Amino acid sequence: MILMYHKIHPDTPTMWWVSVDEFYRQLCELRGKDVVYLDDYDPQDPNQVVITFDGVYQNVVDFALPLLKKFEYPFELFIAGDHVGKDNGFDSVDKRTGEETGEPLSYFADSAGLKKLVEGGGRLQWHSRSHPNLTTLSKSEIQKELKVPQKFKKLDPNGFTWFAYPHGEFNDEVIKETRDNFSGGLSVIQGNDTDSYVLNRLTVVNDTMLSDTTIGVAIPCYNYGSYLVEAIQSVLNQTRPVDKILIIDDGSSDNTQEIARVYVERYKHIEFIRHEKNRGIIPTFNRAIKTLNTDYVCLLGADNRFMSNYIEEATRVLDSDESVGIAYTDFALFGPLASSMFSRFPKDHRGESIDHKIYPVHFPEFTPERAKKIEKANFIHGSSVYRKSIFDAVGGYKESKTAEDHDLFTRIIKTGWAAGKAQNTFLEYRQHSRTQVNAQLISQDELLFYRSQIPPLRQELEQIKSSKFWKLLNLYKNPKTASKMYAARFITKVYHKILNKLKVD
Amino acid sequence: MIQSQEELEEWYQKDDPWEYEDSFDDIKRRDILLAELPKRNYKNVLDIGCGHGFVTRELPGKKITGLDMSERAVAHANKEAKKNKNLSYVAGDLFKVHELFPEQKFDLIIITGVLYPQYIGNSKILVYHLIDQILEKGGILMSVHISDWYVSHFPYLQLEKLIYDYRSYTHIMEIYQK
Numbered sequence: 001m002i003l004m005y006h007k008i009h010p011d012t013p014t015m016w017w018v019s020v021d022e023f024y025r026q027l028c029e030l031r032g033k034d035v036v037y038l039d040d041y042d043p044q045d046p047n048q049v050v051i052t053f054d055g056v057y058q059n060v061v062d063f064a065l066p067l068l069k070k071f072e073y074p075f076e077l078f079i080a081g082d083h084v085g086k087d088n089g090f091d092s093v094d095k096r097t098g099e100e101t102g103e104p105l106s107y108f109a110d111s112a113g114l115k116k117l118v119e120g121g122g123r124l125q126w127h128s129r130s131h132p133n134l135t136t137l138s139k140s141e142i143q144k145e146l147k148v149p150q151k152f153k154k155l156d157p158n159g160f161t162w163f164a165y166p167h168g169e170f171n172d173e174v175i176k177e178t179r180d181n182f183s184g185g186l187s188v189i190q191g192n193d194t195d196s197y198v199l200n201r202l203t204v205v206n207d208t209m210l211s212d213t214t215i216g217v218a219i220p221c222y223n224y225g226s227y228l229v230e231a232i233q234s235v236l237n238q239t240r241p242v243d244k245i246l247i248i249d250d251g252s253s254d255n256t257q258e259i260a261r262v263y264v265e266r267y268k269h270i271e272f273i274r275h276e277k278n279r280g281i282i283p284t285f286n287r288a289i290k291t292l293n294t295d296y297v298c299l300l301g302a303d304n305r306f307m308s309n310y311i312e313e314a315t316r317v318l319d320s321d322e323s324v325g326i327a328y329t330d331f332a333l334f335g336p337l338a339s340s341m342f343s344r345f346p347k348d349h350r351g352e353s354i355d356h357k358i359y360p361v362h363f364p365e366f367t368p369e370r371a372k373k374i375e376k377a378n379f380i381h382g383s384s385v386y387r388k389s390i391f392d393a394v395g396g397y398k399e400s401k402t403a404e405d406h407d408l409f410t411r412i413i414k415t416g417w418a419a420g421k422a423q424n425t426f427l428e429y430r431q432h433s434r435t436q437v438n439a440q441l442i443s444q445d446e447l448l449f450y451r452s453q454i455p456p457l458r459q460e461l462e463q464i465k466s467s468k469f470w471k472l473l474n475l476y477k478n479p480k481t482a483s484k485m486y487a488a489r490f491i492t493k494v495y496h497k498i499l500n501k502l503k504v505d
Numbered sequence: 506m507i508q509s510q511e512e513l514e515e516w517y518q519k520d521d522p523w524e525y526e527d528s529f530d531d532i533k534r535r536d537i538l539l540a541e542l543p544k545r546n547y548k549n550v551l552d553i554g555c556g557h558g559f560v561t562r563e564l565p566g567k568k569i570t571g572l573d574m575s576e577r578a579v580a581h582a583n584k585e586a587k588k589n590k591n592l593s594y595v596a597g598d599l600f601k602v603h604e605l606f607p608e609q610k611f612d613l614i615i616i617t618g619v620l621y622p623q624y625i626g627n628s629k630i631l632v633y634h635l636i637d638q639i640l641e642k643g644g645i646l647m648s649v650h651i652s653d654w655y656v657s658h659f660p661y662l663q664l665e666k667l668i669y670d671y672r673s674y675t676h677i678m679e680i681y682q683k
Contacts, residue, residue: 009626009628010507010625010626010627010628011506011507011626011627012627013506019626019627019628020626020627020628020630020631021627021628021629021630021631022627024630024631062600062601063600063628063631066603066631066634066635067630067631067634070634233658234658237656237657237658239630239633239660307660307661307662308658308659308660309660312660332662354662354664354682355543355664357664357665358662358664358682360662425660426662428662428663444666444667444668445666445668447668448652448668448675448677451675452652452653
């Protein structure tokens with residue numbers, strides 16, 4: 001697969017622009033693939049991907065380059081020589097129809113920008129001199145368009161071995177000239193997926209998904225309404241977004257339902273299910289994972305939080321190695337009982353507390369030796385991200401002598417799956433006693449949640465109050481006061497109407 | 506659409522366009538920030554979105570830098586800064602911080618009223634990444650924003666989160682350690 005990008009920017013005025021955040025998501029999705037240069041590209045290999053930019057615009061230097069460097073992906077840059085350092089004024093009108101395109105003016109990178117891109121892992125390639133439709137040109141004109149000036153060649157000694165047809169258009173003459181000068185040619189949709197002189201590319205837009213692996217998080221909740229907003233928010237704030245969030249209420253008697261229903265209305269990818277009676281951990285967990293039914297699954301206790309790179313780092317572990325079934329992380333203990341819980345962990349697992357507020361617990365790396373002892377010495381916590389297919393294969397959570405998640409992960413490891421530790425991220429694990437929930441005042445985030453509900457509710461109330469039904473009901477219930485109020489309003493209205501009429505006349 | 510430089514400069518024709526200096530709520534939010542600042546010996550401090558320096562000039566630390574997109578705001582802030590040798594202001598773009606401070610790491614970064622759609626559009630993750638490049642390991646990051654337009658959350662451990670009334674809005678203050 002060869003991807004084609006044009007502009008990467010915080011704003012996306014037309015389909016040729018991909019937002020920086022969506023670009024980042026797409027780069028995350030490519031982690032399971034093999035991202036290569038065109039010179040190394042084998043069209044027959046379904047796992048290979050090439051990232052290409054056409055233009056090349058300055059916004060690619062400003063907004064895409066830092067992220068491409070972070071992921072250490074190679075990428076290809078197709079430049080139109082005459083436009084380097086200038087603007088794309090020619091894009092404002094569609095040449096075929098003569099209509100305005102609504103394409104805002106933007107600038108192409110200059111030589112200094114191109115140099116930065118090359119230093120960051122980009123390879124310069126040729127997109128013609130002036131970006132014409134080559135099929136309308138004579139042989140000598142085509143040759144002129146395909147010739148790469150020395151000043152550009154100097155910018156990248158490894159580059160200019162590939163050509164991208166302007167507007168994706170080519171004919172036999174164009175292909176012949178390309179064969180004579182380049183090791184391959186790229187089109188958009190006019191070519192095919194096998195001939196290296198007319199390879200097709202995928203035009204990437206904001207919504208383009210580059211991986212079909214889905215990620216889901218289930219938040220089981222039993223009377224943790226006070227913390228639920230924080231837990232949900234921590235999933236919504238992830239640097240790699242999840243495809244599905246399931247809130248599962250195991251018969252809470254608090255405000256859990258109320259909060260969950262508002263989130264379901266606000267977000268398309270949030271679902272809510274509820275047990276009318278408390279069924280307990282195992283049935284709830286099993287139902288949660290089955291309902292999620294995403295490729296990667298995990299559970300987040302309603303009183304805990306994910307650090308905002310949790311999903312990104314955990315899925316990185318699963319994406320990069322198919323033999324790894326479970327991705328676990330370190331703990332960051334917080335809350336009133338954090339320090340006492342911290343002291344119960346083995347000394348060599350304890351990190352350094354931050355201002356006596358957060359206590360990091362570091363778990364060891366997964367090794368075959370530790371895997372053998374997993375039954376006795378657990379280091380894979382219950383919010384680890386794992387493959388749903390394994391859950392199905394081992395029969396989910398079961399009654400056991402140890403904790404239900406410990407038991408599940410032990411059975412998974414025993415069937416030969418490896419686990420992997422995600423780096424630089426934490427499960428933020430709240431330490432408190434259950435009674436503290438009810439005793440404490442409303443939590444800050446809960447308060448903010450209810451505040452955000454005030455304006456829409458007020459608006460709804462206003463609508464009800466101004467409805468005919470409400471007025472009639474009011475007249476029926478309080479005939480005296482209501483008729484006085486409505487009569488007064490009616491008279492003022494009529495009075496103003498007459499007054500206006502007089503003014504006009 | 507993100508606000509243009511011209512629009513921003515237009516806004517900064519006044520020295521204190523948001524009228525922080527005489528607003529009780531702004532003095533309060535500055536007091537809260539100073540009180541909540543984790544107690545450390547800060548050596549190199551950066552205030553992103555410093556405006557005319559309303560918070561910057563009160564910050565503790567050996568060397569304090571204010572950064573704002575608006576050249577007018579920075580010019581005004583610099584007039585005041587002459588009295589204080591530790592304090593300097595730079596006009597520049599948040600998206601260029603890695604180039605503005607290539608050799609520097611900060612042990613305290615404050616970012617106030619910046620991470621809104623009108624300034625950063627859909628690019629919060631790039632902002633995390635760029636700030637990460639100039640924040641020292643173990644350094645503190647404080648983010649102060651109006652809740653209605655704030656959807657960011659940095660990938661660091663959150664030491665503290667405070668929510669309080671601010672003008673007709675609600676402020677969220679987050680304190681992180683890298």
